[in-house]
Amino acid sequence: MEKQVGAYEKLKSIIHKNDFVGYVFAAPFIVGFLGFTVVPMLMSLYYSMTEYDLTSAPIWIGFRNYIQMFTGDVRFWNSIAVTFKYVLFAVPLKLVFALLVAFLLTRNNRIVSIYRAVYYLPSLVGGSVAVSLVWKQLFSRKGLINSVLLGIGLERINWLGSEVWSIVPLILITVWQFGSSMIIFAAGLKEIPGSYYEAAKIDGATTVKSFIYITLPCLSPIILFNLVMQTISGFMVFTQSFVITQGGPNDATNFIALYIYNQGFRYKNMGYASAMSWVLLMMIALVTLIIFKVSDHFVFYEASDN
Amino acid sequence: MGMHAKKRLTFICYHVFVGGLGLLMIYPVVWMILGAFKDNNQILNNAAQLLPAEWHFENWKNGWNGFMSYTFGTFFKNSLFVAISSTLATMLTSAMVAYALARIKFKGRKLWFTCMIGTMMLPGQVIMIPQYMIYNKLGVVGTYVPLILPHVFGQAFFIYQMMQFISGVPKELDEAAYIDGCSKYGIFARIILPLIKPALITTLIIQFYWKWDDFMGPLIYVSRPEKWTVSFALKNFADTSGVSDYGAMFAMSTVSLIPVFLIFLFFNRYLVDGMSQTGLKG
Numbered sequence: 337m338e339k340q341v342g343a344y345e346k347l348k349s350i351i352h353k354n355d356f357v358g359y360v361f362a363a364p365f366i367v368g369f370l371g372f373t374v375v376p377m378l379m380s381l382y383y384s385m386t387e388y389d390l391t392s393a394p395i396w397i398g399f400r401n402y403i404q405m406f407t408g409d410v411r412f413w414n415s416i417a418v419t420f421k422y423v424l425f426a427v428p429l430k431l432v433f434a435l436l437v438a439f440l441l442t443r444n445n446r447i448v449s450i451y452r453a454v455y456y457l458p459s460l461v462g463g464s465v466a467v468s469l470v471w472k473q474l475f476s477r478k479g480l481i482n483s484v485l486l487g488i489g490l491e492r493i494n495w496l497g498s499e500v501w502s503i504v505p506l507i508l509i510t511v512w513q514f515g516s517s518m519i520i521f522a523a524g525l526k527e528i529p530g531s532y533y534e535a536a537k538i539d540g541a542t543t544v545k546s547f548i549y550i551t552l553p554c555l556s557p558i559i560l561f562n563l564v565m566q567t568i569s570g571f572m573v574f575t576q577s578f579v580i581t582q583g584g585p586n587d588a589t590n591f592i593a594l595y596i597y598n599q600g601f602r603y604k605n606m607g608y609a610s611a612m613s614w615v616l617l618m619m620i621a622l623v624t625l626i627i628f629k630v631s632d633h634f635v636f637y638e639a640s641d642n
Numbered sequence: 643m644g645m646h647a648k649k650r651l652t653f654i655c656y657h658v659f660v661g662g663l664g665l666l667m668i669y670p671v672v673w674m675i676l677g678a679f680k681d682n683n684q685i686l687n688n689a690a691q692l693l694p695a696e697w698h699f700e701n702w703k704n705g706w707n708g709f710m711s712y713t714f715g716t717f718f719k720n721s722l723f724v725a726i727s728s729t730l731a732t733m734l735t736s737a738m739v740a741y742a743l744a745r746i747k748f749k750g751r752k753l754w755f756t757c758m759i760g761t762m763m764l765p766g767q768v769i770m771i772p773q774y775m776i777y778n779k780l781g782v783v784g785t786y787v788p789l790i791l792p793h794v795f796g797q798a799f800f801i802y803q804m805m806q807f808i809s810g811v812p813k814e815l816d817e818a819a820y821i822d823g824c825s826k827y828g829i830f831a832r833i834i835l836p837l838i839k840p841a842l843i844t845t846l847i848i849q850f851y852w853k854w855d856d857f858m859g860p861l862i863y864v865s866r867p868e869k870w871t872v873s874f875a876l877k878n879f880a881d882t883s884g885v886s887d888y889g890a891m892f893a894m895s896t897v898s899l900i901p902v903f904l905i906f907l908f909f910n911r912y913l914v915d916g917m918s919q920t921g922l923k924g
Contacts, residue, residue: 357826358748364735368795369757373764376772383772390778440660447657453910454664460906460913461671464855465873466895469880470674473685473888480673483690512667519914572765575857579877593767600771601862609771617768624763 384611389604401611412612414587415595416619422503422591423570426510431562434517435555439547441518442525452522459515468509468579472496475505475580499588502581506589509576517562524558525551553636560631564624571620592616678702678893685888698889705890705897708875709882710867714894717875724786724871725853728793732849733842735796740804740838741830745816762798767858774862788863789856793849800845807841808834844912847905851913854901872898 350356359366384401386394405412437455441448461467474480475495482492495501528551536546552559574593577583583590583598596616600609672692677685678701679694688695706714742748743755777788815837816829824832835842860874870878876898880891905913 352825354746354826355748358742358746358751360827361738361742361746361830362748362751362754363738364794365739365758365796365801366754368792369754369761372773372776372792372795373761373769376769376776379775380769380772383775390775437663440656451660451664453906454668456910456914457671457906458667460851461899461902464899464902465857465876465880466674466898467670469876469891469895470670470677473677473689474670474673476686476689478687478689480689487690512670568763568765572767574767578857578861579880596767596771597858600774606771606775613768613771617765620765 380610380613383607384614386607387605388607390606391604394607397607401608402615404608405611405615411587411590411595415590415592418503418587418589419571419573419592422507422510422573422589423567425503426507427563427566427570429507429511430514430566431517431559433511434514434562435521435559437514438518438521438525439551441522452518455518456515459513459517462509462513463575465575465579468576471505471509471576472580496581497585499586502585502588505580506573506576509580510570510573517566520558520562521555524555528554556631556635557637560627560635564627567623567627568620571616571623674892675896678705678889678896680889680892682886682888685892701887701889702893702897704887705879705894709879712867712870712875714872714875714897716868717870717872718897720869721854721871721873724789725850728790728853729846729849731790731793732797732800733845735794736800736845737804737835737838737842738830739796740801740808741834743801744805744808745829745834746826758798758801762802770858770862777863783863784865784869786864786869789859793853797849800841800849803844804838804841807838811837840912840915843909844915847909847912851902851905 351360383394385396385398387397387401388394441452441455476482477492477494477497479495481495485492493501495505532550532554533546536550541549572593573591574597577589577591577594578597581589583594592612593616596609596612599605599612676692676694679697679699680701681696681698684691684695708714708717739758743751743758773788774783777783780787782788811834815833819829819833820826855873856871857873857877860871861877864870864874867875876891876894879894
């Protein structure tokens with residue numbers, strides 16, 4: 337009886353120890369992280385060196401998938417190229433637009449908050465299948481965009497059927513969703529002390545000048561954050577190209593995420609798709625690293641000792 | 643007077659520009675909603691007309707009837723089930739993990755925090771293929787398990803946000819409760835959870851909306867029509883009958899966005915707060 341009580345007391349003291357409580361509460365993340373992130377990543381590293389179609393046993397082929405990808409797969413190189421092209425246009429345009437509109441909407445009154453809501457709406461609905469379907473119609477041969485072009489005396493463009501133009505609707509649907517970046521910028525703008533602008537005004541600075549010399553440097557950490565997050569999600573673009581262009585015409589919008597999906601789930605080349613996932617991960621890591629390195633030269637952190 | 647006139651002109655120019663741009667921004671959405679009342683001919687040949695020439699209310703009924711004997715009612719129910727269960731799971735588990743990482747001093751806390759931040763930067767598509775293999779081995783492809791299970795492990799984005807919130811709760815509250823005999827578990831349930839309610843609501847709104855919009859998950863894991871979610875059904879609907887009935891397609895596109903519109907109208911503040919907090923402190 338006494339021994340039982342002792343065991344109970346001991347158990348009680350264990351379950352209230354910090355180390356125990358911590359792991360109880362952190363358990364969901366730890367289990368998920370190990371089981372659904374670390375294990376899949378290691379698995380995909382293994383499968384990337386096999387030929388695997390899900391039904392028969394995987395066959396070990398060493399680095400052949402990687403070699404094939406880099407030396408024998410024109411579609412892979414093309415998908416990298418079009419993804420970069422998309423990111424290089426869509427991300428900077430989106431951020432510039434977001435920043436300018438946020439700057440225009442700094443005033444705080446009712447009508448400005450309505451404007452802000454209106455500008456924010458596209459980023460809320462833009463990722464949906466519904467809007468992608470609308471986009472497809474807007475850019476069709478006799479669609480709204482071409483009607484406008486005809487109306488102002490230009491010629492129709494075969495947006496979705498041309499290798500040159502088909503990436504444009506996809507870039508535009510991304511830029512159109514600048515609202516969430518705008519919200520982040522707007523929050524950052526609020527943090528800049530008004531006295532900076534007043535001082536600049538007394539010194540005779542114009543709005544443009546105070547934007548360049550006050551707003552941009554003060555916002556640079558937030559610009560960096562947005563740039564990194566948008567670049568990462570830019571590399572992952574999927575739904576829009578899947579619905580609007582299906583990667584076409586002739587692979588002109590066959591973004592890497594779409595190509596991985598098709599290799600894995602349509603052609604059942606799970607090994608090859610795993611290898612491509614790893615290359616994509618390395619690519620994103622490299623690009624992020626470069627952005628951080630370059631940012632050392634332009635990101636301005638307020639000195640903490642003052 | 644000249645000064646006054648100039649000021650007024652600036653004011654007018656500002657509102658014409660900002661307002662005009664705003665209209666341009668929501669034009670595609672308005673065009674979609676009004677398209678739901680048009681006939682094929684007008685949608686295809688007179689795209690520049692915004693208002694319907696005739697109002698075709700039957701588009702909504704035709705669309706709602708869905709296809710293969712399943713109405714959009716079924717797809718709506720499916721989407722609601724997946725979105726609500728994932729969202730509730732995310733809320734609870736993210737709060738738990740945030741509490742551990744923000745308040746409990748346990749061995750390995752720093753390491754797990756670093757891992758958590760790491761997963762925030764990890765693009766989901768990278769592990770999509772092996773995750774599919776795992777679910778395939780478990781024999782749950784075709785069910786909702788792969789769509790909901792990932793959310794019972796907490797989600798880095800929300801964990802991080804809740805940690806920010808928890809660090810704003812005065813530690814004295816925990817200590818006072820501890821002295822009064824409240825355990826660490828009780829502190830979580832009685833002090834932390836009620837006090838981070840705004841962060842929980844933000845999570846509710848954002849996660850629900852992400853899950854509602856999700857297309858890739860259902861595309862990979864769901865095949866039988868009775869299990870389709872709204873976004874996936876809409877894509878299939880457009881592929882099969884959209885060609886013949888654009889009005890119905892736009893009607894169902896509009897229907898698929900109703901929850902998002904409702905969130906926008908009533909919970910906009912939480913979305914905006916959620917976005918701006920992560921951005922600033924990230």
